[in-house]
Amino acid sequence: MKIIVDAMGGDNAPKEVVLGALDALKAKQSLHVVLVGDKSLIASELAGHTYDVARLEIVHAPEVITNDDQPTTAVKTKKESSVVKGLELLASDPDALGFVSAGATGAVLVAAYMKLGRIKGVSRPALAPALPTVKGKPVVLCDCGANVDCKPLNLLHFAVMASAFSCAMTDTVKPSVGLLSNGAEDKKGNELNREAFELLKASPYIDFKGNCEARDMLSGDFDVVVADGFNGNIALKSAEGTAGAIFSILMDGVKKGGLRAKLGALMLKPVLKEVKTRMDYNSQGGACFLGVNKVVVKAHGASKRKSICASILQARKLAKSGVVEKIRASVRATEETDGKADAKSED
Amino acid sequence: MKIIVDAMGGDNAPKEVVLGALDALKAKQSLHVVLVGDKSLIASELAGHTYDVARLEIVHAPEVITNDDQPTTAVKTKKESSVVKGLELLASDPDALGFVSAGATGAVLVAAYMKLGRIKGVSRPALAPALPTVKGKPVVLCDCGANVDCKPLNLLHFAVMASAFSCAMTDTVKPSVGLLSNGAEDKKGNELNREAFELLKASPYIDFKGNCEARDMLSGDFDVVVADGFNGNIALKSAEGTAGAIFSILMDGVKKGGLRAKLGALMLKPVLKEVKTRMDYNSQGGACFLGVNKVVVKAHGASKRKSICASILQARKLAKSGVVEKIRASVRATEETDGKADAKSED
Numbered sequence: 001m002k003i004i005v006d007a008m009g010g011d012n013a014p015k016e017v018v019l020g021a022l023d024a025l026k027a028k029q030s031l032h033v034v035l036v037g038d039k040s041l042i043a044s045e046l047a048g049h050t051y052d053v054a055r056l057e058i059v060h061a062p063e064v065i066t067n068d069d070q071p072t073t074a075v076k077t078k079k080e081s082s083v084v085k086g087l088e089l090l091a092s093d094p095d096a097l098g099f100v101s102a103g104a105t106g107a108v109l110v111a112a113y114m115k116l117g118r119i120k121g122v123s124r125p126a127l128a129p130a131l132p133t134v135k136g137k138p139v140v141l142c143d144c145g146a147n148v149d150c151k152p153l154n155l156l157h158f159a160v161m162a163s164a165f166s167c168a169m170t171d172t173v174k175p176s177v178g179l180l181s182n183g184a185e186d187k188k189g190n191e192l193n194r195e196a197f198e199l200l201k202a203s204p205y206i207d208f209k210g211n212c213e214a215r216d217m218l219s220g221d222f223d224v225v226v227a228d229g230f231n232g233n234i235a236l237k238s239a240e241g242t243a244g245a246i247f248s249i250l251m252d253g254v255k256k257g258g259l260r261a262k263l264g265a266l267m268l269k270p271v272l273k274e275v276k277t278r279m280d281y282n283s284q285g286g287a288c289f290l291g292v293n294k295v296v297v298k299a300h301g302a303s304k305r306k307s308i309c310a311s312i313l314q315a316r317k318l319a320k321s322g323v324v325e326k327i328r329a330s331v332r333a334t335e336e337t338d339g340k341a342d343a344k345s346e347d
Numbered sequence: 348m349k350i351i352v353d354a355m356g357g358d359n360a361p362k363e364v365v366l367g368a369l370d371a372l373k374a375k376q377s378l379h380v381v382l383v384g385d386k387s388l389i390a391s392e393l394a395g396h397t398y399d400v401a402r403l404e405i406v407h408a409p410e411v412i413t414n415d416d417q418p419t420t421a422v423k424t425k426k427e428s429s430v431v432k433g434l435e436l437l438a439s440d441p442d443a444l445g446f447v448s449a450g451a452t453g454a455v456l457v458a459a460y461m462k463l464g465r466i467k468g469v470s471r472p473a474l475a476p477a478l479p480t481v482k483g484k485p486v487v488l489c490d491c492g493a494n495v496d497c498k499p500l501n502l503l504h505f506a507v508m509a510s511a512f513s514c515a516m517t518d519t520v521k522p523s524v525g526l527l528s529n530g531a532e533d534k535k536g537n538e539l540n541r542e543a544f545e546l547l548k549a550s551p552y553i554d555f556k557g558n559c560e561a562r563d564m565l566s567g568d569f570d571v572v573v574a575d576g577f578n579g580n581i582a583l584k585s586a587e588g589t590a591g592a593i594f595s596i597l598m599d600g601v602k603k604g605g606l607r608a609k610l611g612a613l614m615l616k617p618v619l620k621e622v623k624t625r626m627d628y629n630s631q632g633g634a635c636f637l638g639v640n641k642v643v644v645k646a647h648g649a650s651k652r653k654s655i656c657a658s659i660l661q662a663r664k665l666a667k668s669g670v671v672e673k674i675r676a677s678v679r680a681t682e683e684t685d686g687k688a689d690a691k692s693e694d
Contacts, residue, residue, distance in 0.1 A: 134592050145529055148537040182492055182580035190495040190577045214584035218592045230537045233529035234578050237561035238585035242626075245481050245565040246593055249625055253618035264614030271600035271608050278596055279589075 001030055002096045003315050004089055005308075007037030008064045008082040009103025010301050014038070017102065018045040020308025024316075025055055027309065031316060034096065036061050036086040061085040064103075067301075071106030075114060083107050087115040090294055098295035098315030100286065102303040108296070109146055109289055116292040119324065121331040124154045125291030126229065127298065128162050129236065130169060131281045135220025140166045140175075143229040144236045144287060150228035155179070155196040159206045160330045161290040162224040168321035169314075175223030178212025180231055186210060192228060200226070205334050214238070243279045282307045285314030290327060295319045348377055349443045350662050351436055352655075354384030355411045355429040356450025357648050361385070364449065365392040367655025371663075372402055374656065378663060381443065383408050383433040408432040411450075414648075418453030422461060430454055434462040437641055445642035445662030447633065449650040455643070456493055456636055463639040466671065468678040471501045472638030473576065474645065475509050476583065477516060478628045482567025487513045487522075490576040491583045491634060497575035502526070502543040506553045507677045508637040509571040515668035516661075522570030525559025527578055533557060539575060547573070552681050561585070590626045629654045632661030637674060642666045 005021050007014045014037055021033045032055045035042050039060040046056075063081035065074045075084055083103055090099045101108045109127065118125055126143035133139050142162035147154060159177050166175035179197055181189045188211050189197060200208040212225050214235045227235060250272075254265045265272070277283055283306060286299035295318045299311040352368050354361045361384055368380045379402045382389050386407040393403075410428040412421045422431055430450055437446045448455045456474065465472055473490035480486050489509035494501060506524050513522035526544055528536045535558050536544060547555040559572050561582050574582060597619075601612045612619070624630055630653060633646035642665045646658040 132592075134595050148529060180581065182495060182577050182584075190575075193577075213588075214581040215588035215591070217585060218588055228537075230529050230540075231578060231581050234527065234561040234574075235581050235585040237529075238564060238582040239589040241560075241562035241565055242586040242589040243593060244562070245479075246590060246622060246626060248481050249622050250618065253621050254615070257615075257618045260614050261618050264611045264616075264618070267607050267611030268601070268604075268615055269611075271597065271604045271611070274600050275593060275596050279593060 001316050001319060002032040002034060002093070003098045003100060003312055004034045004036060004086045004096050005312060006082045006086050006099070006101035006103050007035040007042050008061070009101040009108070010299065010303050012302070012304055013102065014041050014045050016304045017308050018042060019305035020303070021056070021312060022049055022051050023305060023309035024312035025051055027313060028316060031055065031312070033057070033312065034059055034089065036089065037082040038062055059085060059089060065107040067104045069104065069107060071104065071110040074107050075111045083111050084115070087111045091115045097319035098297065100297045100299060100308070100311045100315050102299040102301055102308065105145070105298055108298050112289050112292050112296045116294050116296070119291055119293055119328050119331060121335045122161070122291040122327070123157050124150070125289055126158050126161065127287045128165055128290050129281055129287035130284060131218060131236070131239070132278050132284070133218045133220035137170055137220060137223070138284065139217065139220065139222055140224045141217070141232055141236060142224065142226055142290065143232050145229045145233040146289070147229040149230070150192060152192060152195040152199050155192075155226050155228065156199045156203060156334065157291070157331060159200055159203070159208070159224060159226045160334055161327045162226065163206050164323055164326040164330055165288055165290055165318070166223045168318050168323040168326065170223070172223050174207045176209045176221070177206045177224045177226060178209050178222035180214060180217065180225050180227035180235060181211035182213070184211050184213050184216070203334060205330055247276065284310055286311040288318060294324060348663050348666060349379040349381060349440070350445045350447060350659055351381045351383060351433045351443050352659060353429045353433050353446070353448035353450050354382040354389050355408070356448040357646065357650050359649070359651055360449065361388050361392050363651045364655050365389060366652035367650070368403070368659060369396055369398050370652060370656035371659040372398055374660060375663060378402065378659075380404070380659065381406055381436065383436065384429040385409055406432060406436060412454040414451045416451065416454060418451065418457040421454050422458045430458050431462070434458045438462045444666035445644065447644045447646060447655070447658045447662050449646040449648055449655065452492070452645055455645050459636050459639050459643045463641050463643070466638055466640055466675050466678060468682045469508065469638040469674070470504050471497070472636055473505045473508065474634045475512055475637050476628055476634035477631060478565060478583070478586070479625050479631070480565045480567035484517055484567060484570070485631065486564065486567065486569055487571045488564070488579055488583060489571065489573055489637065490579050492576045492580040493636070494576040496577070497539060499539060499542040499546050502573050502575065503546045503550060503681065504638070504678060506547055506550070506555070506571060506573045507681055508674045509573065510553050511670055511673040511677055512635055512637055512665070513570045515665050515670040515673065517570070519570050521554045523556045523568070524553045524571045524573060525556055525569035527561060527564065527572050527574035527582060528558035529560070531558050531560050531563070550681060552677055594623065631657055633658040635665060641671060
């Protein structure tokens, strides 16, 4: 199984990306990694490490797309960038089944869309992270930011794709789906949501459980939470910001709390660390870009070796489970029954 | 200063509401409270307590509007309910300056709108809680759920009203305003946001600082965060759910963590309690319904005596600061310069 990795993407590239790739190679003997990026920089990061050279390949790509670049322009003009070359390789090499990048989100999504193409029938590809829940098993949030203005049909496709993703990542046979809304009651929601609610409810291809308040997103009561990209992004980032705020206030309290608080924090350290790890959705891998013709995992820009390794293993697992084929089959089935006329692609 | 209190609203009424009102009377000697609700139930809660009878009045209202009632129908038919009678009293008594309820949100908003009327020029009243931030001073989120489908002008009015609210509650002279969006860059946002961004930027009556990611909502970098009610609700509830999830995982870890973790938690208890109190926005009071002709504070449904007391004192403070007059003046000024033609009321 060959996974292509953008060695230049993210705040800690190439060092942490290279280290993460080496960890992944150690973890899975059948894994083959292609590091795409500046050859000499990658080589100097690799120096001194022992690894199976037969399973690690380097493809030179001298350019880097940054967060300051306009995504579409950058993908069109920076043809020698690690993102563009990596995704071109994924598209052309039948042995390559997944791509991982911690680089600029917009550019990764645009390049993936352009180089891999959209799965037939999918109205809009979407970005879906797997988030931690109170019950332990993850919840897939789809979309978390790829599409800011959506139509009801897009949300149905998000539900279908995220259900396939949830099946591939966990042992859930029929993932339960919630629609992110401003209340749990059926009639809640804005115009988009109320229309999407009816589509989701009518679909036999998902296990729709109704509206999900943002408060219950991490409860573990849902395997999938569907939202338009704008709302999904707000729910995700609000959760992230709150977790950050709580830890920051807690640390401040410990600092000011004297010896008792300091000792308490020391004794509680393993538990606090466990909470932090469990709440850090990046430690489990990245967000999957669902709806394109191969597996694309977007790791967090701040990823270190651990999340890069997790993202590579996640891409491998998703490819192995045939998530793309599952999405293709589900969307085709949806198209055949529900809204054949409306399910045409939007460009 | 007379504040009217819905004695029957919320999960813990009338007991905790009555206790909260007694606490508020003790805290402020110039305060006069009118408890509206079932006279005999209120009387039996009051029995055994000492208080200044000259400053506590009871108005009998035998009916109760619950969360199961359809708001508009309930307000029209349950004329003897504590919410309807309380707001009618607020509208008719010139000495009464504020109303507090922990009852069903929809009914409180509908009744407030119907009985008090909208401030001239305000396109849509909105619900605005003051949330805790890392820096300590609160941030006003407006709207958090009263309006799920908004137009750009509504968001400008939310900004103007919430700025007046922020001034009234804190010593901030020129509150900084952020627009809740899916990124901090100017071009981010969905269609509504991008249009609202231009309106906010052009207004001389607010201190607009640009887009605010949900991640930064609780950072303390903004005094006001503006959102449509759907997104505001998602941001608020996601924050609430995440805080709940963290404490639940933490307690679970302590339980399983053996003696060391239990001792650590015990020693850290004052700090953990402080974090919990600071993150619990209800402990500071309720959400203010901005844009109607008198002060209306909606306390959380789960409020206990402490938050009821805080909400009553908050209503008093808001009324004292003349927040309604400030909103009236700001909206009039906005109307005169910016969008006179568009600023017409929507019904």
